[in-house]
Amino acid sequence: MPASEYRIVASTRRKELKTRLWMAGVLGAIAYMVAPGWTPAVWYAAVLLTQLIDVIVFAPARASDDDWRPSPGFRIAAIASALITTLVYSASGAYMWLYGGEVGKLFAMMQFAGGLLHVCLHMHPRRDILLAAMLAHGGYLLGMPIYEAFAQARPVMAVAAVAGVLYLAHLAVAVRQSSETNRALREAERESREAAVRAEKASAAKSEFLAVISHEIRTPMNAVISAANLLRPTRLTRAQREHVRMLSEAGDILMGLLNDVLDFSKIEAGKMELESIVFDPREKLEALGRMWRPRAEAKGVALELEIAADLPTAVRGDALRLQQILFNLLSNAVKFTDQGTIRVEARWAEDMLSVVVRDSGCGIAADRLDHIFASFEQADAGTTRRYGGTGLGLAISQRLAQLMGGGLTVSSTPGQGSTFTLQARLSAAEPVEAETVMAPAVEVESLDGLRILAAEDHPVNQRILSLLLEPMGCRLTLASNGAEAAALAESAVFDVIVLDMQMPVMDGLDAARRIRAQTGPNAGAPIIALTANALDNHRQAWAEVDAFAFLTKPIDPQALAATLGAARGSARAAKSVWQAA
Incomplete structure (x- = not known):
């Protein structure tokens, strides 16, 4: 801490050097007008010399780092420099007091008071240097009226000395408050830096943890899912095929949960980057409908898809992330709807794709709507037990929608269903000839x-x-x-x-x-x-x-x-x- 305090004082004094020299020139000119003679010129030369010495004395502090520790010799030199420079600087006020008449006395008192204010503002980080500087200015402020009161037999001037004492008292209070404020600010800054370092370490630890967890989960999941894939084409009984199907579905669910956590971490870290490709949104919507319609119908729920006729056949955006959002919305709709209808409506207006997913499911209580998009949140504690999931799907979907220049909102009535509205900004594009994407099956003979x-x-x-x-x-x-x-x-x-x-x-x-x-x-x-x-x-x-x-x-x-x-x-x-x- 001492190193930084000395560095602050030294840097401030160096920065204000030109101002002090310019002000000294003004004071010298006024002193000459009030009391003509060669003394103001000699005084100004003394100011230049002492200010140069001050710059040299404080040079080690200006060039220091936090590991620097001021030596006893430096401390003594710094205090002596502060005392001598202020003694010389305020000497012009003493000259005007003695030789400038009543006007000179008035101006001198203002100069002493201004000098005290100046050093309080600039030297308060180091109390020892501040006291040395105040001793010089304060000595003039109190000493000249007292000298006048006794040496010149003018007791009334003692009133000026009393005023000087009151002024010094006010300055002392102001310096103490300023020091406390600055100390609090420095402490807050230190705590802020430490908090930033802790946050960086925590973020790095979280990333490392996610990398490790991802690796450690994927390794055994590789065995589980691969075993299911290897079993599927073999000759199995009906019960065995059902067991393999359960293995595959459980593996898919676990991988989906893992991918949700990794996606959420990527979004939180600001590292999610969207692609920009040309695709057919109608095709993506119809593909999702084909995927989810059998699952809905298996529960006795109808899945209806309505796509506006003016929806472009080619848009530019991130097709994968758009599908991810809609997949989450349809997954939730099918999961929480046991009867009735799920309706998907797609509209297009001014480069904005709007997709509304309405269901006739259990709905969401009003006091939970504000939390439905929060991380790791679901409608209630029983939801996770009954339906599973991390509570990240909607949080990820909303943030992806925001990254795509739109948003994701919800309205719901308990017992009647929910309506999710997705808006994603996509620019219309010229259709491109789509490549024929075959299923990634490869003839065994080719290998x-x-x-x-x-x-x-x-x-x-x-x-x-x-x-x-x-x-x-x-x-x-x-x-x-x-x-x-x-x-x-x-x-x-x-x-x-x-x-x-x-x-x-x-x-x-x-x-x-x-x-x-x-x-x-x-x-x-x-x-x-x-x-x-x-x-x-x-x-x-x-x-x-x-x-x-x-x-x-x-x-x-x-x-x-x-x-x-x-x-x-x-x-x-x-x-x-x-x-x-």
């Missing part, structure tokens, strides 16, 4: 003989890869860590290399760098990241090591097969280039 090096440290995941890929005719070589994978890449030829991210000995990223640094045929082999680390920064890290693709666990068999098929073509092209070289 026959594909030589794959896969680095995976988890035995269950190794087994899943074998069960998924070997029936497709792939020739799979497994490594338990990145170091083993890099060593194998030096001694054998592979068409594709699949790397996990978190592994013992050497992680997937370091393994990818080492493989890329080799000179053999695998240096340019397509590298596919297959990892439970699913955050955006993980995806970016793999992009930086020139990964061909980034896939997350749980493994989607069709997506993996499609990616391997694409990588095979890339591997053949790279191999031809290497052989030609």
Whole structure:
């Protein structure tokens, strides 16, 4: 703290130097007019000298940092400098008092009072320096009237000394209050900085926690969902098929909850970025209707879709996030409606898509409407127990809608249903010829003989890869860590290399760098990241090591097969280039 106090005083004195010198020039000119002679010129020269010495004395404090500690010699020099400079500066007032008559006395008192006010404003962070400066100015303020009262036998001048005492008392109170205020401000600033540091640490810890939780949940979920996918095409009894279906649905729900938490964290951190692509909103709405109509009808609920005729066939915006919002709204409508109708109405006006989702479900109590979009909130405590969910779906949907330049609102009547209104700003665009997007199914024969090096440290995941890929005719070589994978890449030829991210000995990223640094045929082999680390920064890290693709666990068999098929073509092209070289 002493370092900062001295630094504040030193910086302020240096900043006000020009003002003090200019004011000294004015005072010298007035002193000369009131009492002509050579003394004002000598006084001004003395002011210049003492101010220069003051600048030199306080230089270490101006250049200091928080680790600097003023030495005893510096403290003494600083106090002496403050005392001498103020003694010299106010000496012109003493000169005018003695030689300027009544006008000079009046002006001198004003100068002494102004000097005291000046040092109180600028030197209060350091009490020792302030007292030294006040001693000089205050000595003149009280000393000159007392001298006049006794030396000149004018007792009435003692009244001026009393006035000076009262003035000093007022200044003392003001200095104390100012010091307390500044101390409180500095303390508040320190607490604010500490709070910001704690918030940054908490945010980093939260991000790290989410990354760890995401990884640790996705790893066992990979086994659960992959096992269900592997069981589905086998010969099963009706009861076994029902068990597999329950496994798959439970896995989908768990992955949905995990993705909700990650999306919410991304929005909270301000890292959610929206895409801008051209898409057909009518097509997206109809696809959602086809998805949810069978589920609604299974409960005896009708799902009706009404799309305005003037809805553009092509708009620009984030199709995925729009679908995510509507998916949440329809999911809630189906979840909370046991009879009646769910109606979806889409309208278009002035680059704003409005979608209204009305249901005839249980509705929401009036005292809960204000909380329905809050994080981790649901209509009541029993909702989670009965229907499940994190309470994040609507919070995420509303924030996504706001990011899209619109909003999400709700009205509801308990026992009669709810109405959610989504507004999203989308700009009309020229229709583009849509690419034919086939289902990501790949013929097994297309992967026959594909030589794959896969680095995976988890035995269950190794087994899943074998069960998924070997029936497709792939020739799979497994490594338990990145170091083993890099060593194998030096001694054998592979068409594709699949790397996990978190592994013992050497992680997937370091393994990818080492493989890329080799000179053999695998240096340019397509590298596919297959990892439970699913955050955006993980995806970016793999992009930086020139990964061909980034896939997350749980493994989607069709997506993996499609990616391997694409990588095979890339591997053949790279191999031809290497052989030609």
